[in-house]
Amino acid sequence: MLRRVLYIDLGKNESFVEERHDLFEEWLGGTGVATQLLLEECPKGADPLSPEAPIIFSIGPLNALFPAMTKTVATFKSPLNDELGESYAGGRLAMAMRFAGHESIVIRGAAESPCYISIRNDDVKIKDATSIWGIPATVVGYILRDVETGVGRRSIIRIGPAGERRVKYAGVVADTYRHFGRLGLGAAFGSKNLKAIVISGTEDVELPDPKRYRKIYNKLYRTVVQTDAMEKYHDIGTPININVLNQLKGLPTRNFQESSFEDAEKISGEVLADNYLFRRVSCAHCPIGCIHIGMLKTSFSRQHEFEIRKISYDFELIYALGSNLGVSSPEGMLELIEACERQGLDAISTGVVLAWATEALDRGLINLEDTSGIPLQWNDVDGYLKAIDNIVKMPNEFYSALAEGVEQASEKYGGQEFAMALGKNEVPGYHTGPASIVGLTVGVRHSHLDNAGYSIDQKAAKKNLSPEEMVDAIIKEDDSRGVYNSLVGCLFARGVYSTENIIEALGSVGIEKTEEELEILGRKIFDEKYRFKRREGFDLEKSRIPHRFYETVSTMGMVDPETIETMMEIYRKRRGW
Amino acid sequence: MESSANPDELETVIGPMNMVKGEVEGESKKDKPEEAKRKRRRLKVAHPERCIGCLSCMFACSRINTGRASLDRSAIKVKTQGGLEGDFAVVVCHACKDPPCVAACPTGALEQKEEGRVVFHRDLCKGCGACADACLIRAITLDAEGKAVKCKHCGACVAFCPHGVLELEEVEN
Numbered sequence: 001m002l003r004r005v006l007y008i009d010l011g012k013n014e015s016f017v018e019e020r021h022d023l024f025e026e027w028l029g030g031t032g033v034a035t036q037l038l039l040e041e042c043p044k045g046a047d048p049l050s051p052e053a054p055i056i057f058s059i060g061p062l063n064a065l066f067p068a069m070t071k072t073v074a075t076f077k078s079p080l081n082d083e084l085g086e087s088y089a090g091g092r093l094a095m096a097m098r099f100a101g102h103e104s105i106v107i108r109g110a111a112e113s114p115c116y117i118s119i120r121n122d123d124v125k126i127k128d129a130t131s132i133w134g135i136p137a138t139v140v141g142y143i144l145r146d147v148e149t150g151v152g153r154r155s156i157i158r159i160g161p162a163g164e165r166r167v168k169y170a171g172v173v174a175d176t177y178r179h180f181g182r183l184g185l186g187a188a189f190g191s192k193n194l195k196a197i198v199i200s201g202t203e204d205v206e207l208p209d210p211k212r213y214r215k216i217y218n219k220l221y222r223t224v225v226q227t228d229a230m231e232k233y234h235d236i237g238t239p240i241n242i243n244v245l246n247q248l249k250g251l252p253t254r255n256f257q258e259s260s261f262e263d264a265e266k267i268s269g270e271v272l273a274d275n276y277l278f279r280r281v282s283c284a285h286c287p288i289g290c291i292h293i294g295m296l297k298t299s300f301s302r303q304h305e306f307e308i309r310k311i312s313y314d315f316e317l318i319y320a321l322g323s324n325l326g327v328s329s330p331e332g333m334l335e336l337i338e339a340c341e342r343q344g345l346d347a348i349s350t351g352v353v354l355a356w357a358t359e360a361l362d363r364g365l366i367n368l369e370d371t372s373g374i375p376l377q378w379n380d381v382d383g384y385l386k387a388i389d390n391i392v393k394m395p396n397e398f399y400s401a402l403a404e405g406v407e408q409a410s411e412k413y414g415g416q417e418f419a420m421a422l423g424k425n426e427v428p429g430y431h432t433g434p435a436s437i438v439g440l441t442v443g444v445r446h447s448h449l450d451n452a453g454y455s456i457d458q459k460a461a462k463k464n465l466s467p468e469e470m471v472d473a474i475i476k477e478d479d480s481r482g483v484y485n486s487l488v489g490c491l492f493a494r495g496v497y498s499t500e501n502i503i504e505a506l507g508s509v510g511i512e513k514t515e516e517e518l519e520i521l522g523r524k525i526f527d528e529k530y531r532f533k534r535r536e537g538f539d540l541e542k543s544r545i546p547h548r549f550y551e552t553v554s555t556m557g558m559v560d561p562e563t564i565e566t567m568m569e570i571y572r573k574r575r576g577w
Numbered sequence: 578m579e580s581s582a583n584p585d586e587l588e589t590v591i592g593p594m595n596m597v598k599g600e601v602e603g604e605s606k607k608d609k610p611e612e613a614k615r616k617r618r619r620l621k622v623a624h625p626e627r628c629i630g631c632l633s634c635m636f637a638c639s640r641i642n643t644g645r646a647s648l649d650r651s652a653i654k655v656k657t658q659g660g661l662e663g664d665f666a667v668v669v670c671h672a673c674k675d676p677p678c679v680a681a682c683p684t685g686a687l688e689q690k691e692e693g694r695v696v697f698h699r700d701l702c703k704g705c706g707a708c709a710d711a712c713l714i715r716a717i718t719l720d721a722e723g724k725a726v727k728c729k730h731c732g733a734c735v736a737f738c739p740h741g742v743l744e745l746e747e748v749e750n
Contacts, residue, residue: 285632
């Protein structure tokens with residue numbers, strides 16, 4: 001196994017490769033290694049959008065070798081929360097990094113003018129991107145495909161105008177349909193004048209014991225395709241949860257003013273699958289094919305002429321740009337998703353920011369002058385489309401504030417009680433109860449869902465779990481994900497990769513670990529992330545929990561502040577803080 | 578490199594989403610000589626439009642036939658046409674009756690047996706690439722060591738396709 005870190009310095013226009021066996025032996029790969037590289041590379045107190053703040057990508061020992069081991073982790077200092085930035089994307093990047101022979105990539109410095117990085121095995125070139133600066137993330141893909149090599153085996157990750165203009169929740173689009181969505185990696189790219197990275201390679205991986213490898217491979221493949229472990233991702237996909245959460249009163253609606261949406265059915269996964277879904281694709285080396293592509297067909301003349309747009313949709317996007325904005329038509333919701341794709345914005349943050357702005361306008365905290373005359377209202381898709389463009393263009397102070405995220409915007413204009421962020425990150429689509437709130441507050445993987453608090457709530461609703469049991473479940477999930485995200489597996493397959501299976505899969509590629517070693521490692525990785533967070537000023541005691549969470553009924557009924565306080569206390573105690 | 582896929586291994590992994598049933602033989606010794614003379618197995622892209630681009634087939638090919646995880650060493654190729662937005666093209670050996678790759682090979686590394694199948698003798702391959710050039714479908718490529726990668730219609734990829742894109746069919750000689 002190649003244990004190489006590729007260092008690229010955009011300021012010095014140079015790159016070199018270092019073998020870091022020490023790092024991978026201790027920290028396995030993925031998030032374990034990427035957290036260490038971030039601690040090494042990022043100076044304390046660095047401005048997240050300055051040249052001294054690094055961007056790190058890392059894959060793990062099982063990527064490209066096993067089904068659903070498809071993710072790449074990025075670590076960086078987040079411009080949105082000013083502390084740990086961590087985001088994951090699927091697509092083909094993990095495979096491309098594996099076959100290019102780099103398990104990690106560190107990007108330092110900033111280029112003087114727009115550039116993109118072309119990596120083909122050890123051949124690394126920093127190339128001029130002046131002509132593609134300002135071009136939508138979608139279109140950059142077509143352009144680079146034509147000028148770069150590696151068709152069928154490469155990955156192209158890129159930013160849109162939002163990243164270039166440093167919207168603090170701009171994402172990076174990976175291979176058209178996947179994203180490093182959360183916490184502003186796109187802005188970090190923009191601050192480095194980095195438009196895109198194209199990577200491919202021709203290395204392959206020789207297994208120490210091919211027979212052992214095939215045996216565990218077959219077991220895992222069988223579990224992925226034959227059992228119901230991943231069925232929900234295969235059929236309707238993640239949007240199956242729209243109807244489910246709606247019935248459970250856990251689907252945030254109109255900025256969490258309600259937890260069920262009267263038009264949920266219209267934008268449900270079932271309706272999208274029946275009427276809009278035309279294709280499913282896969283990340284490289286995953287037989288599931290969970291990437292659901294909807295076709296949006298819009299007439300632009302009376303002579304039966306149509307615009308066809310192919311839009312990938314998932315649960316979180318339907319929540320953020322659907323129910324949470326009161327959008328009741330699939331077409332409108334898909335159009336909003338597409339606008340985020342084009343601009344290269346994180347869809348969750350964008351939806352939450354717009355929901356806050358809608359309510360702020362309604363309550364008179366802002367006026368039509370602030371919104372440039374756009375009467376932001378629930379279900380007004382045209383208004384939201386214009387507002388999305390304005391978040392990126394920043395024509396006035398108000399939109400510049402929106403581009404900073406909901407935490408900053410509400411600090412400036414008021415309405416913090418309904419500014420739906422935890423850890424300064426706009427929250428995902430669950431109002432399931434206390435475990436979700438506590439989970440997102442304490443979690444390390446702030447990027448998205450952390451420790452599956454939403455799922456613990458749903459279990460608690462059925463089984464009547466005590467606060468202690470919920471906290472223990474959060475801690476267990478966070479720690480075990482430290483290991484899983486070091487591999488770096490798709491979380492949809494986490495049920496397939498039991499500890500036993502992980503140990504056997506690692507063994508087949510020559511890494512012998514015991515259950516106890518993995519448990520200790522997971523905890524250590526969690527601690528290391530908190531080391532970075534605290535170093536950059538994170539203080540759990542000062543966490544802000546929007547009051548709105550206590551005003552709207554959740555899957556677990558009304559949540560009261562005392563429950564959250566109790567759980568936070570238990571949490572600190574369990575962690576030994 | 579010449580070891581053929583183990584059918585027992587392949588049979589155990591055929592999934593419910595996979596339309597392919599039954600045993601996967603390829604060059605299996607189970608073929609009776611007289612029958613083998615009349616019939617051979619050929620890999621067929623039965624439903625290309627069902628491909629989701631997961632590349633499980635390519636990894637199956639290299640894993641089972643070479644013991645490695647590799648795209649370059651896979652004899653089946655899933656190509657993108659315009660990125661993931663476009664359609665996938667699945668390129669497999671057509672198992673030609675009169676194979677141009679064999680005709681082009683100057684060293685005898687590609688040899689056509691009596692019953693029509695083509696075998697590849699890796700030790701004889703000099704890496705000239707004449708076979709790859711001769712194949713219009715571009716089903717033959719060269720691996721990182723410069724040796725030809727030639728499909729032997731073993732069916733490893735069929736067993737690992739989750740969407741029933743691939744089939745093995747019998748062809749008469």
